[in-house]
Every structure is written in structure tokens, then in C-alpha cells.
Amino acid sequence: MSIQSSVEVQTEWGIVSARQAGRNLAKEIGFGGVDQARITTAISELARNIYLYAEKGEIVIEAVEETRGTQKKKGIKITAKDRGPGIKNIREVMEDGYTTSGGLGAGLPGVRRLMDDFDVDSVMEEGTTITAIKWLR
Amino acid sequence: MHSSVVQAINDHQEQLVSKWKEEMARVQEEYFENSLPDDLVFTNNEEFIDVLYSSVRLERSEAEGKIKHFAERLIQTDWPLSYFTQGMQVFRRIVTAYIVPYINNAERDSVRLIVEVEEWVDAIVNQLVDDYSDSWIKTLELQQMALNELSAPLIPVFEKVSVMPLIGAIDTERAKLIMENLLDGIIQHRSQVVLIDITGVPVVDTMVANHIIQASKAVRLVGAECILVGIRPEIAQTIVNLGIDLSTFPTKSSLRKGIESALELTQRKMVQIENGAEWRA
Numbered sequence: 001m002s003i004q005s006s007v008e009v010q011t012e013w014g015i016v017s018a019r020q021a022g023r024n025l026a027k028e029i030g031f032g033g034v035d036q037a038r039i040t041t042a043i044s045e046l047a048r049n050i051y052l053y054a055e056k057g058e059i060v061i062e063a064v065e066e067t068r069g070t071q072k073k074k075g076i077k078i079t080a081k082d083r084g085p086g087i088k089n090i091r092e093v094m095e096d097g098y099t100t101s102g103g104l105g106a107g108l109p110g111v112r113r114l115m116d117d118f119d120v121d122s123v124m125e126e127g128t129t130i131t132a133i134k135w136l137r
Numbered sequence: 138m139h140s141s142v143v144q145a146i147n148d149h150q151e152q153l154v155s156k157w158k159e160e161m162a163r164v165q166e167e168y169f170e171n172s173l174p175d176d177l178v179f180t181n182n183e184e185f186i187d188v189l190y191s192s193v194r195l196e197r198s199e200a201e202g203k204i205k206h207f208a209e210r211l212i213q214t215d216w217p218l219s220y221f222t223q224g225m226q227v228f229r230r231i232v233t234a235y236i237v238p239y240i241n242n243a244e245r246d247s248v249r250l251i252v253e254v255e256e257w258v259d260a261i262v263n264q265l266v267d268d269y270s271d272s273w274i275k276t277l278e279l280q281q282m283a284l285n286e287l288s289a290p291l292i293p294v295f296e297k298v299s300v301m302p303l304i305g306a307i308d309t310e311r312a313k314l315i316m317e318n319l320l321d322g323i324i325q326h327r328s329q330v331v332l333i334d335i336t337g338v339p340v341v342d343t344m345v346a347n348h349i350i351q352a353s354k355a356v357r358l359v360g361a362e363c364i365l366v367g368i369r370p371e372i373a374q375t376i377v378n379l380g381i382d383l384s385t386f387p388t389k390s391s392l393r394k395g396i397e398s399a400l401e402l403t404q405r406k407m408v409q410i411e412n413g414a415e416w417r418a
Contacts, residue, residue: 110343
């Protein structure tokens with residue numbers, strides 16, 4: 001499958017359009033209502049992190065497939081890329097309640113719980129790339 | 138473009154650019170009446186020239202990317218469209234004037250003619266650009282105003298009970314309005330209980346949840362109570378997944394149940410009238 005869309009996040013409108021793109025693709029892949037809400041919420045958190053901490057970046061949303069034995073799995077992959085300041089201490093950021101912006105500090109640990117696969121790759125002063133996948137059950 | 142023109146633009150970059158900046162200073166003074174901030178004009182002029190020259194030097198697609206990037210940045214800072222059109226016209230005038238001494242008399246006459254036609258066309262283009270963008274700005278402002286009026290209404294439904302129905306995405310601007318309208322409305326309507334209905338909010342992420350929690354804390358400070366209603370099942374699940382703690386927050390599944398408990402909190406209840414004979418007769 002090669003369905004892929006990329007949304008630039010620079011304003012709060014970018015967050016809304018990233019969410020919309022995610023919801024549309026999730027629906028197309030066949031996710032149910034609850035998973036659609038999970039996926040859009042995860043996109044919302046990742047896009048807001050870009051807007052708050054890196055000022056700009058992009059969210060790439062794509063359909064993915066994996067074959068394990070005879071089983072074929074379908075899923076949605078969200079990639080959040082920015083060239084922001086980077087995350088200083090990833091372990092701290094992944095803890096519930098840790099925040100530098102006065103928020104709830106539930107963003108990234110929340111995204112990990114909302115999605116199935118989760119990976120953070122961050123280099124100080126260079127940027128952050130976060131990928132998260134939700135598999136269709 | 139003709140290669141000799143490209144060469145002329147490249148070879149005399151320094152003179153052309155300094156002339157352009159001089160002219161643009163005049164445009165800023167006369168046309169924009171110094172309404173644009175000077176430091177931004179300086180950096181934007183530098184980038185304008187960089188973009189202009191890259192359109193001569195780079196591949197077409199690369200140059201288009203640069204122009205797009207520049208335009209996006211200026212759009213976000215509400216920079217006037219006429220800055221582009223004026224800037225391009227100034228550059229064209231300067232390049233044309235620069236070429237004139239290098240051509241023969243017959244060609245000079247036709248250049249003069251073209252310049253005259255251009256001046257006439259430019260004036261009309263400038264007016265159209267200004268009229269169009271003024272009208273866009275006005276429409277946008279009006280829509281923004283209409284949107285703000287709709288964005289967080291507080292409706293008094295019963296004595297001491299008000300409802301705030303929220304529909305659509307919540308951003309920082311709107312979150313601020315929600316807080317202000319809640320607090321102002323509570324004082325104005327003497328509400329004791331406010332119901333915040335989020336049936337129409339498509340996504341409740343940590344930021345939205347945080348704003349609702351903050352608002353309810355502020356509501357408590359002015360002596361009223363907040364009840365969150367209209368949490369759809371899928372939203373309930375995502376809130377739990379996110380790990381947001383709303384346990385101290387009174388919630389009800391529907392607006393109706395919310396109104397019932399709001400009446401209870403203010404020592405009232407809705408009853409069905411047993412004897413309906415009067416109106417039946």
C-alpha cells in the first residue's frame with residue numbers, strides 16, 4: 001500500500017489538518033470508532049508537541065502492512081519529524097506527569113499507550129523523530 | 138530568459154541590489170506610509186533578493202520551493218501581498234533601466250514604449266491587488282468575529298444553572314474564550330452549576346483536558362460547580378489511555394443527566410404532572 005500523506009505543522013491549524021488526515025486514513029484502513037479516536041488523539045499530541053517545542057515540523061501518516069507467517073497485518077503509521085531542540089532526557093519525558101510547559105505531562109506516555117508500537121529518536125540541537133504504529137486487529 | 142539578460146542580472150548584482158533597496162525604501166515610505174516595521178522590512182528585503190536571484194540561478198523546482206517557503210513565512214506574519222508585487226515591479230524597472238544604455242537607439246524607443254505600457258498596467262494591477270486583499274482581510278476578520286461569538290456560548294437554562302455547549306476543535310485561543318465566558322457568565326447569570334457539554338468536540342487530547350480542568354478549578358474559585366457532560370464512549374477510552382485523571386471532576390454521560398444532577402445540587406427536581414386532564418379538556 002502506498003497511501004501516504006504529509007502535513008506540515010506550523011500553526012494550530014496544522015494540528016487540526018494532521019488529525020483530519022489521520023482520521024480519514026484510519027477509516028479507510030478499516031479501524032473502528034474507538035481506534036480512530038485513539039489514532040487521532042495520538043496525532044494531536046505529537047503535532048502539538050511539534051508546535052509547542054519545535055515550532056515547525058511535519059506529520060507523515062501512512063498505511064503499512066506486515067506479513068508474519070501466513071498472517072497479514074494492516075496498520076497505520078504516524079511519523080512526527082522536526083528539527084527542533086531535541087529531547088534532553090527521553091526517560092523523563094516518557095514518565096507520566098513530567099512536563100516543561102505546564103501541561104498534564106501525559107502526552108508522550110499517553111501516545112505510547114494509545115498506539116501499539118512506539119519509538120523516539122532524538123538528537124540534541126538536531127531534532128526529534130517519533131514513530132508510532134497502530135495495528136488493525 | 139535570454140542568456141545575456143541573465144548574465145547582466147548576475148554580473149551587476151551589487152549595483153542592481155543596492156538600487157533596488159533604495160527604491161524599496163521609497164516604496165515603504167510612500168506606498169506603505171512606513172506602516173511596515175523597519176527591522177522586518179530589512180530581513181524580508183534580504184530574503185526577497187535571495188529568492189529573486191535563486192530564481193535565476195537554481196533549477197525551476199528548487200526556486201519554486203524557495204518562493205513558496207518565503208511566501209508562507211510572510212503570509213503567517215500577515216505581510217501585505219502588495220509588498221511582493223511592488224518589489225517585483227521595482228526590480229523590473231531597475232533591470233530595464235540598466236539595459237537601456239547598452240542598446241541602440243531604435244531599440245531604446247521600443248523599450249520606452251514598453252515601459253509606458255507597463256507603468257499603466259502596473260498601476261491597475263496594484264490597485265486590484267490592494268482591493269482584493271483588503272476585501273479578503275475584511276471577510277476574514279468578520280468570519281473570525283462570527284466564529285468567536287459562536288465559539289463558547291454560555292446559555293442560562295434554569296435559574297442558577299447554565300450550559301456551555303462546545304462544538305468543534307479547541308485551540309489555545311478558544312480555550313481562553315471558554316475560560317473567560319465561563320467566569321463572566323457565572324457572575325452575570327448568578328449560576329451555581331455550569332454544565333460543559335463536549336459532545337461536539339472531536340478530539341480530547343491532553344491539552345483540551347488540561348484546559349477543561351483549569352476552567353473547572355477557576356469556576357470553583359468563583360463559588361460555582363462544574364459538571365462535564367457528553368463524554369462519548371470512545372473519548373472516555375482515550376482519556377483513560379492517555380492517563381488523564383478526571384476522578385475529582387463530576388461527569389455525566391448526557392446533558393439530560395447533567396441537568397438532573399444540577400437541579401439536585403440546587404435543591405430542585407423535574408416532575409411529571411400526574412393530572413393532565415386540564416389541558417386535555
